[in-house]
Amino acid sequence: MKSIKAINLSKTFTHLNTGRRVEVLKDINICIQENESVAILGKNGAGKSTLLRMLSGSLYPSSGKIHIEGKISWPVGYGGGFDPSITARDNIKFISNMMGYGYEKSNIIQETVEKYAQLDGKLDYLVSSFSSGMKSRLFFFTSIIFKFDFYLFDEISALGDKNFEGSSNDILSEMNNDSGLVCVTHNVKKVSKYCDYGYILDCGTISEKLPIKDAIEAYEAL
């Protein structure tokens, strides 16, 4: 059974100014089952993105354990996985290589991303010359073109401009059927559409898993 489980997870950072250790997350316990869509809601600075990055494995917890059964994506809205100093094509090739696709298959991946991200003829431009909307589309499609068991979305509302929102909504709905989604966001409208359950993250601690309606109510009451 595919799942993501975090047990007694804590994370401390060293404060850059004071040099003191600051506990951002304490004793976090979460469990996300196969094909389950879960939102993590909380105020700014509550530690949502930190938690998501720990789930993705790109950040180590200070204590506690994370058990992952299945393939998990990188945080999609995080947007950090692209090198702005190289072309979009080279970035796609890099990710394709990393995912185990050689030159031939990488071409198909490039074409598919170019088509869906509406970047006709722009794949050979440097990513730094892209508008924020183009970057969002590029990163979104290069991420979801690979089939993962769980997709992590950091700020689900930051996926692109209005034209793009329609197509991304359709794709998210389709993905929702055969993959798990973990969304970190402030956008309760989208969350209520795509997620079945929610966790509330407040002052470094997390609530129990709540049905999404209750989770949104609890979040709005914060």
Added chain:
Amino acid sequence: MIRQFEPRYNTPGSVFRNSVYALTVKSLKSKFGTFSFGFFWIFLEPLFHLIIILTIFGVVFGRLDGDLFSIRTLLFTILNWFLIRDIITSNINTLYSNRNYLGFPTLKPIMFYISGYVSNIITSFSIQGTFFILALIFLDNFYFHNTWKLIFIFVIASFFGLVISIILASLSINKPGLKKLLILSLRFLYIGSLVIIPINIIPDPFSIFVLLNPLAQLMELIREIIIPSRDFGISISYILTWLAFLSPISIFIYYFIGRHID
């Protein structure tokens, strides 16, 4: 429905192989992809370095007597030092300059270090090969039978670069201040590693201490390969013992400190 592709990794080995390959290709592409000044600089830097040293010691101090400061020995001590230096600096900096990529769950620090190592040895091998051919053509008393010995030195130097870089990068992974200090301290290691100054002009009581540094012995070994008449008791087993000692330490430090990014 958008066409999706299954990630083709099922074992940790395939994840490692794919990621190191992707990072190496990206690194080489950003280095050689555009025909810029940076491309020429990797060939010009050792030449400029050589010219400056020959000017200082040869013209100013009049010590260019063929044995102490000769082009053929300086060229290969400098090139091998650059190999070690480049592996160390690129690996210390890699996680800071590639922060963008830390979002990918499959990428671990060791993959950045190995790919930095591979891309640097590919670059350095091309440079050393080019200069080796130029030395064969233009320099007197530079023999082809040195090839295998210099390749052996190249391999040993690269391994030293790798183990030292893993240790230093792991120790400074969450400490940007320490990272800068370590990069600065490479200048002292450069002086203490006999890259320019051969052991025979260092006064006796100090030369014993200098030769405790395995990199100093490695640079002297290069001089002994190119000028076989030199004999300062350089021991290859001493150099290899240091390498064998540092390798498990680098694994240990990486495992307990270097894997955890704040």
